[in-house]
Amino acid sequence: MSSTPPRPRALFAMGRRHRDALFPSAAVDRLTRLVDIDPHVVAEDFAPVPHLAAVEILITSWGCPPLDDAVLTRMPALKAVVHAAGSVKHHVTDACWDRGLLVSTAAAANAVPVAEYTVAAILFANKRVLEIGGLYREHRNALDWTARFPGFGNYRRTIGLVGASLVGRRVLELLRPHDFDILLADPHLDPEAARSMGVRLVELDELLAASDVVSLHAPALPETYHLLDARRLSLLRDGATLVNTGRGSLIDTESLTAEALSGRIHAVLDVTEPEVLPATSPLYSLPNVLLTPHIAGSLGGELLRITSSALDEVERYCSGREFAYPVTRAALTTSA
Structure with a gap:
């Protein structure tokens, strides 16, 4: 008798207001069908967040704290970072690449x-x-x-x-x-x-x-x-x-x-x-x-294009497929 494999554990890591804007109820419903996540927990600072050891996927966006050695030490199961925004330079550090983490971005959507x-x-x-x-x-x-x-x-x-x-x-x-x-x-x-x-x-x-x-x-x-x-x-x-x-x-x-x-x-x-x-x-x-005050990027309803891209990437990861929009260490040397 076959059993359904457990869903990977995920965590939001971003500013709370960005989580609220990017992940309305319909998006959260889709996400919770793919991963095990508490949608009410949003890591604006990793220090007070419990149970990091089981996190396999980080869903990040604007306001995500840097993923340095100290943070990654608390997340030994972490394998993937799905960024629901553009540049990952603000939080993906050399420690992430040294760990061999898979990183995706919604830069194309933005x-x-x-x-x-x-x-x-x-x-x-x-x-x-x-x-x-x-x-x-x-x-x-x-x-x-x-x-x-x-x-x-x-x-x-x-x-x-x-x-x-x-x-x-x-x-x-x-x-x-x-x-x-x-x-x-x-x-x-x-x-x-x-x-x-x-x-x-x-x-x-x-x-x-x-x-x-x-x-x-x-x-x-x-x-x-x-x-x-x-x-x-x-x-x-x-x-x-x-x-x-x-x-x-x-x-x-x-x-x-x-x-x-x-x-x-x-x-x-x-x-x-x-x-x-x-x-x-x-x-x-x-x-x-x-x-104009930096309004060219995704705002209002345009944010849902980013959400859709990030959720597609989570689905690809959960089904064992490669990211459609991967980020590499080498690519960051010539990108925003």
Whole structure:
């Protein structure tokens, strides 16, 4: 007589408010059919959590404490970390890789709304929607927009993507139906791979000088800190728009502020350095700058896409299959 194998023991490790947002009752019901978990226990700090020794799967998200040697010593049965968010750099340590833990991420799911925001920003930038909307609000009558913005519009504009990340690749897919010329700069990509993606690989300086809109999708690494400094920002053509949904540290904020104050370029910034900018920053009020408070990523109902991805990964693990979205130690050296 066969018996049903025991379900693996799992634990939520994240900020409680994130657990509540990511795992409504329907998601918890699906999860409890897959694993043995107390949905009311959420580890924001591992120190007070009892019975860690039996935990086989950690379901993590924003606010998960670091999984260092001391924590892993208390979890000898731990085999997998399923991250219901994007980057795992904040909690997956070298000790996890040394243990040989399996790690999964929902970064691909989180990339979707970021890419959607980016494409909307690109289309609005070329159409000068923000500037025209502001002028229309002030004057309350139609002006000669073609005379005011000669050549505006999206046809045959050149879009430069910096970084072939998950978001960068998703942006590329969403841009395909439009009549754009697309350039890509990424030091970790070879020309053949770029051609297979339908884009032309160029050096960053060439991309900056040739693009009507530049969108940043590079990771925050030591070599990408202030990737766009004063010299590179000066390469942007007059009237170009810079979109940053990546990391604030990619841009030298002081140099960008100077360029924006001159009125020479436009910017759409969902991330900044620092985040939040000082209240005195001119970037808040400049008509050629749109600041949003880090909203491009998954929020509201979009969080359920992340939940679905994480639950799919838990199901794959429980059925003995490989993760669809695994993370490796090597991959983290060139990712966000």
